[in-house]
Amino acid sequence: MSNHENHTHVHRDDEAQKLGMWLFIFTELLLFGGLFLVYSIFRAQYPENFHESSLELSVTLGVINTVILLVSSMSVAIALTAVQKSNYKLAKLMLLLTVALALAFMVNKYFEWGAKFHHGLYPGSELMQLLDRGHHLYFSLYFFMTGLHALHIIIGVILLLISYVKINKGKVVSDNFMHLENAALYWHLVDLIWIFLFPLLYLIS
Amino acid sequence: MSNETEKHVSYLDYKGEYKGIFAWIFSTDHKRIALLYLYAIVTFFFVGAILGLMMRFELAAPGETIVKPQTYNGLFTVHGVIMIFMVVIPGLSAVFGNFLLPLHIGAKDVAFPKLNRFSWWIFIVGSIMAIMTQFLRQGPPDTGWTFYAPYSTSTGTSVILATSAAFVLGFSSILTGLNFIVTIHRMRAPGMKFFNMPLFPWSIYAASWIQLLATPVVGITLIMLIFERLFGIGFFNPELGGDPLLFQHLFWIYSHPAVYIMILPAMGVITEIIPTFCQQKVYGYKAIAISSLAIAGVGFLVWGHHMYTSGMSEQARWFFSLLTFVVAVPSAIKVFNWILTMYKGSIDLKPPFLYALFFIFLFIIGGTTGLILGAVATNIQVHDTAFVVAHFHYIIFGGMGFAFFAAIHYWFPKIYGTMYNIKRANFGAILLFIGFNLLYFPQFIIGYQGMPRRYYDYLPQFQWGQILSTIGGVVLFAALIVMVANLVKGAKKGEPAPANPWHGSTLEWTIPSPPSLENFDTDPVVKKNPYDYNSGI
Numbered sequence: 001m002s003n004h005e006n007h008t009h010v011h012r013d014d015e016a017q018k019l020g021m022w023l024f025i026f027t028e029l030l031l032f033g034g035l036f037l038v039y040s041i042f043r044a045q046y047p048e049n050f051h052e053s054s055l056e057l058s059v060t061l062g063v064i065n066t067v068i069l070l071v072s073s074m075s076v077a078i079a080l081t082a083v084q085k086s087n088y089k090l091a092k093l094m095l096l097l098t099v100a101l102a103l104a105f106m107v108n109k110y111f112e113w114g115a116k117f118h119h120g121l122y123p124g125s126e127l128m129q130l131l132d133r134g135h136h137l138y139f140s141l142y143f144f145m146t147g148l149h150a151l152h153i154i155i156g157v158i159l160l161l162i163s164y165v166k167i168n169k170g171k172v173v174s175d176n177f178m179h180l181e182n183a184a185l186y187w188h189l190v191d192l193i194w195i196f197l198f199p200l201l202y203l204i205s
Numbered sequence: 206m207s208n209e210t211e212k213h214v215s216y217l218d219y220k221g222e223y224k225g226i227f228a229w230i231f232s233t234d235h236k237r238i239a240l241l242y243l244y245a246i247v248t249f250f251f252v253g254a255i256l257g258l259m260m261r262f263e264l265a266a267p268g269e270t271i272v273k274p275q276t277y278n279g280l281f282t283v284h285g286v287i288m289i290f291m292v293v294i295p296g297l298s299a300v301f302g303n304f305l306l307p308l309h310i311g312a313k314d315v316a317f318p319k320l321n322r323f324s325w326w327i328f329i330v331g332s333i334m335a336i337m338t339q340f341l342r343q344g345p346p347d348t349g350w351t352f353y354a355p356y357s358t359s360t361g362t363s364v365i366l367a368t369s370a371a372f373v374l375g376f377s378s379i380l381t382g383l384n385f386i387v388t389i390h391r392m393r394a395p396g397m398k399f400f401n402m403p404l405f406p407w408s409i410y411a412a413s414w415i416q417l418l419a420t421p422v423v424g425i426t427l428i429m430l431i432f433e434r435l436f437g438i439g440f441f442n443p444e445l446g447g448d449p450l451l452f453q454h455l456f457w458i459y460s461h462p463a464v465y466i467m468i469l470p471a472m473g474v475i476t477e478i479i480p481t482f483c484q485q486k487v488y489g490y491k492a493i494a495i496s497s498l499a500i501a502g503v504g505f506l507v508w509g510h511h512m513y514t515s516g517m518s519e520q521a522r523w524f525f526s527l528l529t530f531v532v533a534v535p536s537a538i539k540v541f542n543w544i545l546t547m548y549k550g551s552i553d554l555k556p557p558f559l560y561a562l563f564f565i566f567l568f569i570i571g572g573t574t575g576l577i578l579g580a581v582a583t584n585i586q587v588h589d590t591a592f593v594v595a596h597f598h599y600i601i602f603g604g605m606g607f608a609f610f611a612a613i614h615y616w617f618p619k620i621y622g623t624m625y626n627i628k629r630a631n632f633g634a635i636l637l638f639i640g641f642n643l644l645y646f647p648q649f650i651i652g653y654q655g656m657p658r659r660y661y662d663y664l665p666q667f668q669w670g671q672i673l674s675t676i677g678g679v680v681l682f683a684a685l686i687v688m689v690a691n692l693v694k695g696a697k698k699g700e701p702a703p704a705n706p707w708h709g710s711t712l713e714w715t716i717p718s719p720p721s722l723e724n725f726d727t728d729p730v731v732k733k734n735p736y737d738y739n740s741g742i
Contacts, residue, residue, distance in 0.1 A: 016316045016391040023383045023417055030421035034455060038429070038440060041451060123436035133439065133446025140438040144429070 003145040014178050021182040025189050028152070032193055035145055039200060042137045049134020054204040056121075057142075058112065062202040064193065065108050072101035076160065076184045086174040088167055095164045098187065102157045109150055113143075142201055149193055156190045159183035215622060227484040229605040231324075233318035234722060238325050239304035240620070243613075245325075246292055246300060249332060254682065256280050261644075261678040264671045267663055274661045278347035279362070281659055283339060285350025287368055290374045291332050293605050296471035298416070299328070299381055301612045302409045304620065306385060308713035308720065309403045311394025311729040317389040324380040331373030338370070340364045349659060351460070358433050365434055368427040375420045375427075382416030385409055394712075403711045403735040404493050408473025411428070411497040415462045415469075415504065418479040423459030426452065440504030453515055457508035465504040465618040467601060469497055472539055475561045478615050479543050480736045482558035483550025487736045489542040496535030503532040510579050514588045515599075522581050529579030536572055540565060554720040555707065556630035560611030561657030563638045567603025571596060574649065590660075591670075592652030595645045603641060610637070610688065617692065618702030622719040625695025633691060636684035643677025648665055711735050 043050045079094035116139075120127040123143050128136055163180040166172040168191075172180050216236045223231045227240060259262070260280050262663030263270045272280065303321070307314055315321050339345050346367040348357040357364050389410050393402065429440050439445020441452040480487045509517060517525075543565060552558070574596040577583045597611065603722065614634075618624050647670035652658070656667045663671070705714040712729055713720075 011315070013391055016387050019390060020317060020320075020383060020387045023386060027379050027417055027421045029381075030418060031425050034422045034425040035429075037455070038451065041448065042446075045448075046446070062581070098278060123432070123438060134438060137446055140432075140436075144432060144438075 009147055011183055012176075015180060017178040018185075021185050025185065028193075032145075032148070032196075035141070035195070036146070036200070037057070039088045039141055042134070042141070043204075046132075046134025046137065046150045049132055050138050051204050053135050053138035054202060055144075059202050061108055061112055062198050065105050066198050068101050068105045068108070069191045069194050072098045072105075073188055076187045077102065080177065080180055080184050082168065083172060083180055084174055090190075091180075092164060095160055095167070099157055099160055099164075102153055102160075103176055106150065106153060109146065113146075145197055145201065149190070152193065154197050156183070156187045159186055213717055213721055215717070216722050217558075217622070217719050219722045220227070221386060229495035230605060231322070233314070233322050235307050235314050235318065235409065236620075236720065238321055239300050239302075241325055242299040242303060242328070244297060245329065246296055249287055249291040250687075252336070253284050253292060254685065256284040256287070256683055258678050260282050260284065261675045263661070264663070265675040266671075267665055267668060275344065275347065277661045278659075279339075279345030282346045282349055282367075283335075283523050286335055286346075286371065287352055288601075289463070291328075293467040293601055294378060295328060295374075295381070296467065296605060296609055297474065297612065298385070298409055298412055298466065299324075301405075301474065301616065302381070302385060302470060302607075305616065305713060306388060306406055306409055307392070308716070308724055309406045309711055309735075310389065310392060310397060310730060311712050311725060312392035313387065313723045313725065315384050317384050317390055320380055321384055324377045324384070327373055327380075328377040331370045331377060334366055334373060338367045341366065351456060352427070352430060352452075353456075354447075354449045355443060356431065357430060358442050361525075365431050368393065368431055372427050375424050378416045379420045382413035382420075382714050383642055385413040385620050386417065389413075394729045394731050399715050400494065401731055401734065402494075404476040404487065404490070404497075405470070405473035407494045408469045408476070408497045409611055411501040412466045412469040415466050415501050419459045419462040419466075419505070422455060426455040426459075450508070450512070450515055453512050454508070457504075457511045461508040461511065462501075462504045464597075464600065465500055467605040469500060471564070471605045472497070472536075474608045474612040474615070475543060477562050477709075477711065478557045478561045478611055479546050479625075480554045480738070481615075481707050482555060482561075484553075484708065484738050485546055485550035485736075486734070486738055487542070488545040488548075489538070490734065490736070491505045492538055493542050496538045499535040500532060503528060503535075507532055507579075510584070513581055513584045526579055526581050530576065533572060533576055533579075540569065540572075553707075554631075555614075556625075556627060556634055557611050557615035557707070559631060559634045560590060560607050560614060563609040563634065567599050567607060567641070571599030571603055574599065587652060589657055590652035591648040591656040592660055594658045595648035595652060598645045598648075603645070607637075607641075610634070613692065615707070616713075617695065618706045619718050619720070621696045622702055622717075623695055623699030624702045624706065625691050629687065629691040633684055633688035636687060637681060640677050640679075640681030640684050646676070647671075647673040647677075648676060710737060 008181060075094045077096045079091045079098065082088070082091035082094060116122060121139060122128070123140060131139070160183050163172055163183045166179055216234055219234075221228060221232070229237055230240065237312075259272065260277065263272050263277055263280075302316070306312075312577075333599045341363045343361055343363045346352075346357075346364045347360060348362075348364060352364065352368060357368075389402075389406055393399075429438075432438055433440050433442065433447075437445070439447040441447045441449050443449060461709060476487060476493055507528045509521055510529045513522055513525075543561075574592070578587065578593065578596055614625070614630055648656075651667045651670035652666070656663055656670070702718050704717050706718075712725075712735075715729070716725060
């Protein structure tokens with residue numbers, strides 16, 4: 001049987017795309033919002049333990065990672081502006097820089113987590129079971145929150161790489177750049193969540 | 206092909222890139238996706254209903270009747286998980302929201318058709334996971350659908366798979382809600398302002414916001430529960446320093462608003478049906494539209510009324526109680542408006558309208574008993590009794606379920622282009638109504654007298670009520686079969702239906718039944734209120 005004529009015309013609505021991404025960002029914020037709620041309750045319950053545990057984290061590594069992410073947010077913003085001004089070479093360079101910074105962040109994270117694992121401090125370990133309740137909860141939250149954030153970094157990197165390929169193929173261009181804009185929006189979200197995680201986990205006085 | 210058919214190819218007959226079943230599961234057409242949801246949800250509904258019926262048989266006599274206690278715990282848990290996460294939450298919004306939202310606002314499809322298709326796929330994945338819990342070696346979860354900690358952190362049953370399923374289903378729900386919000390904001394036909402929209406899209410709009418904003422909270426809670434089980438973390442386990450009350454709070458922050466995800470579209474359906482079968486402009490259009498948003502907004506702030514006996518400060522209790530009474534006001538506004546719409550209308554007692562009347566009756570009983578539960582003093586008396594079971598079945602089944610049946614009878618000719626047997630449908634509706642009340646009303650009485658919910662065994666003094674309920678369950682199930690058989694026969698062999706069999710006034714009735722792939726051959730321009738019956742029929 002013959003196919004019916006395909007009437008589907010290409011319907012493009014940049015505003016809808018952007019609205020969709022903003023709504024998705026709301027859901028991500030609420031996802032982490034639940035965690036922040038749990039964090040604040042346990043921190044109020046075990047303030048001493050949370051303070052002592054946070055001393056175990058390296059503030060230096062945390063600061064480096066914060067700077068890395070802030071710079072990466074800038075580079076992705078430059079990439080977007082570059083695409084809008086048809087400077088695709090600069091855009092691709094900046095995207096690669098963003099991805100490189102993301103990888104640097106993950107390498108730092110790997111060393112941070114690795115050191116904890118080395119000391120026997122990881123979810124489900126024997127040492128964790130022996131800790132005080134507050135310490136146990138702090139480190140559980142630490143791994144849970146930074147782990148979930150790292151997952152978002154990976155998703156963000158994948159989105160940015162897809163944008164890179166689309167620029168290469170000429171699908172993201174100066175008058176049609178929603179994919180990159182949404183990927184950049186998502187990347188800013190990942191950055192923003194870290195801005196909250198860093199003081200909550202590293203800078204407890 | 207003749208010129209006639211060349212002009213109008215319905216979405217059911219459309220031949221695209223894919224063949225056979227793939228033409229459906231790879232379709233991005235909102236109408237086909239709606240039918241995929243419909244068939245899946247009806248199937249799950251019958252699975253859940255059979256589990257429920259088994260519980261009824263078990264409870265027909267005290268002591269062991271047909272199953273062992275552990276099996277019974279699995280039955281009420283899986284019945285709850287299936288009915289809540291796979292039937293009533295996606296039910297109206299995914300089936301009728303998908304089918305009608307674009308038609309109601311004069312659009313060709315939803316804003317993100319591929320995302321829509323993706324939502325259905327992960328809905329199916331989540332559903333398969335939930336059903337698989339029945340067949341695992343550890344046995345079905347036995348925590349109740351609420352997964353309360355700390356028991357859920359320690360039971361040996363397949364809680365991890367069940368909560369993962371709920372997480373995946375929640376993700377599907379979020380994406381559907383997101384899609385609908387963007388669709389309503391961006392795809393309304395020229396001239397259609399927000400206050401020109403029919404009231405069903407309004408209700409979908411309010412429900413979508415709840416889906417979007419509440420679901421992530423339960424998502425992260427369930428993931429925390431899974432990690433707690435996997436790694437011995439103590440978020441919710443008091444032995445490890447956690448707080449089980451925290452789980453209850455986080456759970457109900459989603460799960461109470463979830464009640465409004467199901468009931469708002471149900472109210473939207475009823476608001477469409479009543480003006481059509483009374484041929485009367487809907488009374489208080491703006492009040493109904495805004496009350497949907499009010500229910501969605503206040504509904505976020507009442508979750509604590511599930512926890513009066515769990516341990517809460519006196520202030521928190523009266524605060525949640527007050528808000529519970531406040532959220533009843535917009536619901537009552539809708540009921541008054543429906544009844545005033547009928548006043549002096551030319552009423553036509555067809556099956557959809559009959560279901561709508563039953564809805565109002567059952568919803569009033571469910572709603573007012575909800576206030577008994579919302580008041581702290583009376584709640585303490587009936588907390589966790591069969592009274593609660595009766596209350597939420599009057600809302601969920603009597604409300605959302607009857608609205609679903611009303612919707613399928615109302616839009617059936619539009620969906621399939623054929624008509625079912627009206628007399629048989631009326632008979633099914635009346636039988637369903639009788640069975641329903643016989644099943645759930647006795648639960649109010651024995652619950653008030655002290656019959657606890659979720660109990661396997663009970664004192665002989667409650668047996669009269671349990672037996673009436675079981676008989677009601679059988680009648681109800683028979684009525685469901687009558688209804689479905691009539692609809693299936695109607696879809697296959699029914700008389701062809703005209704474009705506007707009920708003389709409705711919204712946009713979907715202006716196009717042929719069933720609609721073509723792109724719904725509107727010429728883009729509609731909207732100039733008037735959707736419920737304008739004054740221009741004559």
